Amino acid sequence: MKKKKEEKLEYSSPACTARLTSLDDALYVIGGKWKLKIIIALHDGAKRFNELQRTVLGISARVLSNELKDLEMNGFVKRKVQPDIPVTVTYEVTEYSHTLQNVLDALSEWGIKHRAKIRKERSVSTKPAKK
Amino acid sequence: MKKKKEEKLEYSSPACTARLTSLDDALYVIGGKWKLKIIIALHDGAKRFNELQRTVLGISARVLSNELKDLEMNGFVKRKVQPDIPVTVTYEVTEYSHTLQNVLDALSEWGIKHRAKIRKERSVSTKPAKK
Numbered sequence: 001m002k003k004k005k006e007e008k009l010e011y012s013s014p015a016c017t018a019r020l021t022s023l024d025d026a027l028y029v030i031g032g033k034w035k036l037k038i039i040i041a042l043h044d045g046a047k048r049f050n051e052l053q054r055t056v057l058g059i060s061a062r063v064l065s066n067e068l069k070d071l072e073m074n075g076f077v078k079r080k081v082q083p084d085i086p087v088t089v090t091y092e093v094t095e096y097s098h099t100l101q102n103v104l105d106a107l108s109e110w111g112i113k114h115r116a117k118i119r120k121e122r123s124v125s126t127k128p129a130k131k
Numbered sequence: 132m133k134k135k136k137e138e139k140l141e142y143s144s145p146a147c148t149a150r151l152t153s154l155d156d157a158l159y160v161i162g163g164k165w166k167l168k169i170i171i172a173l174h175d176g177a178k179r180f181n182e183l184q185r186t187v188l189g190i191s192a193r194v195l196s197n198e199l200k201d202l203e204m205n206g207f208v209k210r211k212v213q214p215d216i217p218v219t220v221t222y223e224v225t226e227y228s229h230t231l232q233n234v235l236d237a238l239s240e241w242g243i244k245h246r247a248k249i250r251k252e253r254s255v256s257t258k259p260a261k262k
Contacts, residue, residue: 012172012175012185012186013175013176015175016171016172016174016175016186019171019235019239020168020171020172020186020187020188021242022238022239022240022242022243022246023167023168023171023235023238023239023242024168024242025242025243025245025246026238026239026241026242026245027164027167027168027238027242029245031164033158033162036154036158037151037154037155037158040147040150040151040154041143041147041151043147044143044144044146044147045144054143055143055147055151056151057151096248099241099244099245100241102237102240102241103234103237103238103241104150104154105237106233106234106236106237106238107153107154107157107158107234107237108150108153108154108157109153109233110157110230110231110233110234111152111153111154111155111156111157111158112153112156113230114156114157114160114230115153115156
C-alpha cells in the first residue's frame with residue numbers, strides 16, 4: 001500500500017494536487033455552460049425570467065429554470081417577488097456573487113486576448129478555434 | 132425589425148453584451164469539465180498519458196484522449212514523441228497555455244475561499260455545496 005502512494009505522488013506534486021482540488025471546488029459550483037453567463041447577465045441589473053432568457057442567448061427555459069434554482073441554492077442569486085398586480089418575479093445577484101469578480105474578469109480578459117490571437121491567425125474568420 | 136433590436140438592448144447593456152461575448156469565447160475553448168484540470172496537471176511537468184490519467188482523477192482514457200487532441204489543436208498542449216526504445220510519448224504545456232495563469236489563479240483562489248465558506252456554514256461536511 002505504501003508503495004502505491006509513493007508512486008502516485010511521483011505523478012502529481014502536493015502543490016498540483018492542492019491546485020486541482022481548489023479548481024475542482026470552483027468548477028463544481030460555477031462550472032458548466034451557463035452559470036457564469038447568468039451571473040454576468042444579472043450583474044447588469046435585476047431581470048425577469050424572460051429578460052434573462054433573452055440576454056443569455058441560446059438557453060432554454062427549462063435549463064434556465066434549473067440553473068437559477070442551483071444558483072439560488074448556492075447563494076449567488078436571489079429570487080424577488082414584487083407584490084405588484086400582476087405579481088412580478090425578478091432575479092438579482094447577491095453580495096456573495098461579487099466574490100466571483102476576479103474569476104469573471106480573468107476569463108473575460110483572456111477571452112478578449114484569445115479572440116485577438118485567433119483573428120490574427122486566421123484573418124478571415126471571427127470565430128474562436130474549435131472546442 | 133428595428134423595434135425588436137431596441138427591445139433587446141433594453142435587457143442587456145452593451146458592456147454586459149461585450150462581457151458575455153468574451154466569456155463565451157473563453158468558455159468555448161477552455162470550458163467543460165476537464166480542460167483546465169489537464170492544463171494544471173501538465174503545468175506540474177510533462178507527463179505520459181497514463182501518468183496524466185492518474186493525476187486527473189475520474190477521467191476516462193477515451194475522454195482524456197479527445198481532450199488532449201482538442202488542447203493540442205488549440206495550442207495549449209504539445210505531444211512529444213521521444214525516440215527511446217520503446218518509443219515514449221509525453222504531453223506538455225505550451226508557452227501559450229501560460230496565458231491562462233490569471234484564470235487558473237482566480238479560479239483556484241475562489242475555490243479555496245468557497246470551500247472555507249461552505250465549511251464554516253456546515254462545520255460537519257467538507258464537500259462544497261451541491262452543483
